[in-house]
Amino acid sequence: MVGLTHLLAKAWLLPLVYGASQSVIYSTSAARPQFTIPASAETGAQLIANIDDPQAVNAQSVCPGYKASNVQRSSRGFTADLNLAGEPCNAYGTDVDSLTLTVEYQDSDRLNIQILPTYIDASNASWYLLSESIVPRPQASLNASVSQSDFQVSWSNEPSFNFKVIRKATGDVLFDTEGSVLVYEDQFIEFVTALPEEYNLYGLGEHITQLRLLRDATLTMWASDDGTPIDGNIYGQHPFYLDTRYFKANEKNGTYTPVKSSEANASQEYVSYSHGVFLRNSHGLEVLLRSQNLTWRTLGGGIDLTFYSGPTQADVTKQYQLSTVGLPTMQAYHTLGFHQCRWGYTNWSELADVVSTFEKFEIPLEYIWSDIDYMLEYRNFENDPNRFSYSEGEEFLSQLHDSGRHYVPIVDAAIYIPDPNNASDAYETYSRGAAEDIFLKNPDGSLYIGAVWPGYTVFPDWHHPKAVDYWTNELVIWSKKVAFDGIWCDMNEVSSFCIGSCGSGNLSLNPVSGTTLPGAPGNIIFDYPEAFNITNATEAASASAGAASQAAATATTTSTSVSYLSRTEPTPGVRNVEYPPYVINNVQDGHDLSAHAVTPNATHADGVQEYDVHSLFGHQELNATYQALLEVWSGQRRPFIIGRSTFAGSGKWAGHWGGDNYSKWWSMYFSISQALSFSLFGIPMFGSDSCGFTGNTDEELCNRWMQLSAFFPFYRNHNELSTIPQEPYRWASVIDATKSAMKIRYAILPYFYTLFDLAHTTGSIVLRALAWEFPNDPTLAAIDTQFLVGPSIMVIPVLEPLVDTVKGVFPGVGHGEVWYDWYTQTAVDAKPGVNTTISAPLGHIPVYVRGGSILPMQEPALTTRDARKTPWALLAALGSNETAAGQVYIDDGQSIYPSATLHVDFTASRSRVQASARGTWKERNPLANVTVLGVDAQPSAVTLNGQEVSSESVSYNSTSQVLFVGGLQNLTRGGAWAENWVLEW
Ligand SMILES: *[C@@H]1O[C@H](CO)[C@@H](O)[C@H](O)[C@H]1NC(C)=O
Numbered sequence: 001m002v003g004l005t006h007l008l009a010k011a012w013l014l015p016l017v018y019g020a021s022q023s024v025i026y027s028t029s030a031a032r033p034q035f036t037i038p039a040s041a042e043t044g045a046q047l048i049a050n051i052d053d054p055q056a057v058n059a060q061s062v063c064p065g066y067k068a069s070n071v072q073r074s075s076r077g078f079t080a081d082l083n084l085a086g087e088p089c090n091a092y093g094t095d096v097d098s099l100t101l102t103v104e105y106q107d108s109d110r111l112n113i114q115i116l117p118t119y120i121d122a123s124n125a126s127w128y129l130l131s132e133s134i135v136p137r138p139q140a141s142l143n144a145s146v147s148q149s150d151f152q153v154s155w156s157n158e159p160s161f162n163f164k165v166i167r168k169a170t171g172d173v174l175f176d177t178e179g180s181v182l183v184y185e186d187q188f189i190e191f192v193t194a195l196p197e198e199y200n201l202y203g204l205g206e207h208i209t210q211l212r213l214l215r216d217a218t219l220t221m222w223a224s225d226d227g228t229p230i231d232g233n234i235y236g237q238h239p240f241y242l243d244t245r246y247f248k249a250n251e252k253n254g255t256y257t258p259v260k261s262s263e264a265n266a267s268q269e270y271v272s273y274s275h276g277v278f279l280r281n282s283h284g285l286e287v288l289l290r291s292q293n294l295t296w297r298t299l300g301g302g303i304d305l306t307f308y309s310g311p312t313q314a315d316v317t318k319q320y321q322l323s324t325v326g327l328p329t330m331q332a333y334h335t336l337g338f339h340q341c342r343w344g345y346t347n348w349s350e351l352a353d354v355v356s357t358f359e360k361f362e363i364p365l366e367y368i369w370s371d372i373d374y375m376l377e378y379r380n381f382e383n384d385p386n387r388f389s390y391s392e393g394e395e396f397l398s399q400l401h402d403s404g405r406h407y408v409p410i411v412d413a414a415i416y417i418p419d420p421n422n423a424s425d426a427y428e429t430y431s432r433g434a435a436e437d438i439f440l441k442n443p444d445g446s447l448y449i450g451a452v453w454p455g456y457t458v459f460p461d462w463h464h465p466k467a468v469d470y471w472t473n474e475l476v477i478w479s480k481k482v483a484f485d486g487i488w489c490d491m492n493e494v495s496s497f498c499i500g501s502c503g504s505g506n507l508s509l510n511p512v513s514g515t516t517l518p519g520a521p522g523n524i525i526f527d528y529p530e531a532f533n534i535t536n537a538t539e540a541a542s543a544s545a546g547a548a549s550q551a552a553a554t555a556t557t558t559s560t561s562v563s564y565l566s567r568t569e570p571t572p573g574v575r576n577v578e579y580p581p582y583v584i585n586n587v588q589d590g591h592d593l594s595a596h597a598v599t600p601n602a603t604h605a606d607g608v609q610e611y612d613v614h615s616l617f618g619h620q621e622l623n624a625t626y627q628a629l630l631e632v633w634s635g636q637r638r639p640f641i642i643g644r645s646t647f648a649g650s651g652k653w654a655g656h657w658g659g660d661n662y663s664k665w666w667s668m669y670f671s672i673s674q675a676l677s678f679s680l681f682g683i684p685m686f687g688s689d690s691c692g693f694t695g696n697t698d699e700e701l702c703n704r705w706m707q708l709s710a711f712f713p714f715y716r717n718h719n720e721l722s723t724i725p726q727e728p729y730r731w732a733s734v735i736d737a738t739k740s741a742m743k744i745r746y747a748i749l750p751y752f753y754t755l756f757d758l759a760h761t762t763g764s765i766v767l768r769a770l771a772w773e774f775p776n777d778p779t780l781a782a783i784d785t786q787f788l789v790g791p792s793i794m795v796i797p798v799l800e801p802l803v804d805t806v807k808g809v810f811p812g813v814g815h816g817e818v819w820y821d822w823y824t825q826t827a828v829d830a831k832p833g834v835n836t837t838i839s840a841p842l843g844h845i846p847v848y849v850r851g852g853s854i855l856p857m858q859e860p861a862l863t864t865r866d867a868r869k870t871p872w873a874l875l876a877a878l879g880s881n882e883t884a885a886g887q888v889y890i891d892d893g894q895s896i897y898p899s900a901t902l903h904v905d906f907t908a909s910r911s912r913v914q915a916s917a918r919g920t921w922k923e924r925n926p927l928a929n930v931t932v933l934g935v936d937a938q939p940s941a942v943t944l945n946g947q948e949v950s951s952e953s954v955s956y957n958s959t960s961q962v963l964f965v966g967g968l969q970n971l972t973r974g975g976a977w978a979e980n981w982v983l984e985w
């Protein structure tokens, strides 16, 4: 969860007991008088963000740029010296005199351009270039050459050094710094590329924003624990974008004419070319998207740009993952089941109640989660002995595991540091880390002591050679007391609730305390979704009265006087890491880099300052946690990790949830774009807190959201402390809606799992934007209100209250694409490019199967374990050419290196469906039935491998054109794919 302290009165923590009854009772065990950190401890400098500063220097107008010389060519590219072309401007730091340019054609589809300081010497000794041990550089393949590449690089010294990256196939200029100057200073690097009018860019995370990025936005990157403000920098840093360009191909002369998506027509023929751009840089960053250009600004590091030539979106993301950030970790099968969580599950028996209530209502549940409630005074790796005792936990978890279910607890990044003079406050997790000296330091070598939930805390230093061993050891020890099945990594931006090392000299006060947690007096949550005032007028009126009186009562304590520092100043020759001369638009209070985070001058074991690597903390913690779980499970199970802060490449180890979203319709809408962006970043295991985290939900929103999330890879319901309960069984309509969506999800789990296998082995993506699956239709470029699961399932969710219809487009229908309604199994009658009105009463989520697909399915069950024991079914949806294809991947669902695997390919044509398997996994469950959609004539007889299927088991509906062939169990007793088969009619 977000540190809420900065949202409201900045007081501190009190131990609290949260009852299922919704009443908040303060524990009397907190008898010890506790020190309250004053609100001022979290107030940093109040700075004007550079982009908002009318007096800000425009580096483009004052800086001299560079001149290239000494060009050396090789078969793989060229190098050149870049020297400052005039007097240094020192706009936001100290200009670097000489740079080295390296242009390397790394592979036929990949180009790298690096511009680095030629000398890292005494004058800039603190220069930090992102370490290859943390984020590897893409490597050149052995036979890479200039001539093979789809790219061509040209450069010029007029009026100063600039370069272009051109796509040979189209002659299109993809990246073009002409008309701008290169600015290269110790704390500020700026370069600009021109972009075509109405460009289509995607990515640049992590932000809550539209899927297709706005053309007038500034996207800041600096890992930040700050809820999910629209367009603000939040938890992760992914300096990667996809750029899609549409053309009309002129057949007569072989040229391409650019096409704006706003002027395209879905029934015409276009082509598209996509490429990707990755800036390998961990510093605070800003990307200025303007109408026809894009500006990169970083607070340090180097220019290390990789271009991926595509030409399709699928190619780009595969190239990015395979060469640069790595393929996503393979998820265990059961992680695709449903996850229930909330902040405020007070003890083991409350968790047990939740599980049994799911059972009672026969709603599938796979994982139950614990937020920080289980901890003893919010300390990592220590359970509260009264509410979450190890002995009771052992019993609960053993029953949970017997029922086929799993448990995930939260782990925070910070480690409580006890008062050294209070023996009764000793904390072994701290002592063991202190003994190895593995915590972050202040510049003077003393411990860096911030504050998080437990009070004053220290932070593991992932640059310390023993930090991973330390973390592993802690998780191993704790795993012997709590048999968890995954780890949820939170607060790893890394978050801290005070400015600087506020605990230094103050440890005798620990555990410090005293916040207004959600639900406590002064912080009662009165917020509800939009339209609650219409659907629940009386309750809404009383909530709004409550909110008003609370606001009046707390008004005096929350008013702050904001005084803006005019601006920061350049400090020639000296890096100012706390107040760099260029102020990024950090979303935190006052834009101070220290606000709500460990401060930039915190120092790592190798001397690197947090300033240079801040956004990598979460990435390295996820790596450590991954390695720890390998150890905990002796390499026998795939680590399951959901992390909040991620960096380019975190998908190798972890999935991600959308963070502290809101119980609001807008927040549900943005979850789609966030999910699709993480598809591009190589983190397919993504989901948002269904029904919303912050604020109270309501029945209608929760109903729609439980249905939407059923089609996201990671499917979890999670909720803020003290808000109304929102498990799907809380409202009759939500029970029905959830079960109906889960019925589809659990039926297609084999399809989901196969998509994950493909992501893990090839870099293909799971959730897909329409524009990516249909690259030749510019009218789809901005669609983020509907999406695809893999290539075959399209979801058109309702994203607004008080409606019973939704509008959606059916891509490709002008070009032979067929879509079948999941529920009626009949082909949809839609026109190209027409926003079709679809009936979607509450409880119904429109889902479509794409013609040409064959979906492997099993029967829904309350757990994936039980679902995997059911007979198979195939759904073959014939395309307009009366063919279809599909596949399934099967293994034991959890081994890292499964000893047996099976791949089955399916094909269908006019009057037959075929299955052919390869691999050694023995799948014992029989095939129950095959459903074929789009069969235009009543078959006379149906055979499986020549044996006639009893006509009683066959039905055909000439109106819907659905052929159903049941009764196949007897013919496939040895297993659905034990032998290859042909079903004919
Ligand atoms: C980028 O575009 C903006 C808005 O059109 C313009 O003001 C600015 O001068 C451009 N920058 C460069 C370097 O061309």
Ligand SMILES: *[C@@H]1O[C@H](CO)[C@@H](O)[C@H](O)[C@H]1NC(C)=O
Residues within 6 Å of the ligand: 250, 252, 253, 254, 255, 257
């Ligand atoms: C190629 O053909 C297109 C369409 O007819 C035309 O607009 C364009 O100017 C032509 N380009 C060249 C280089 O001939």
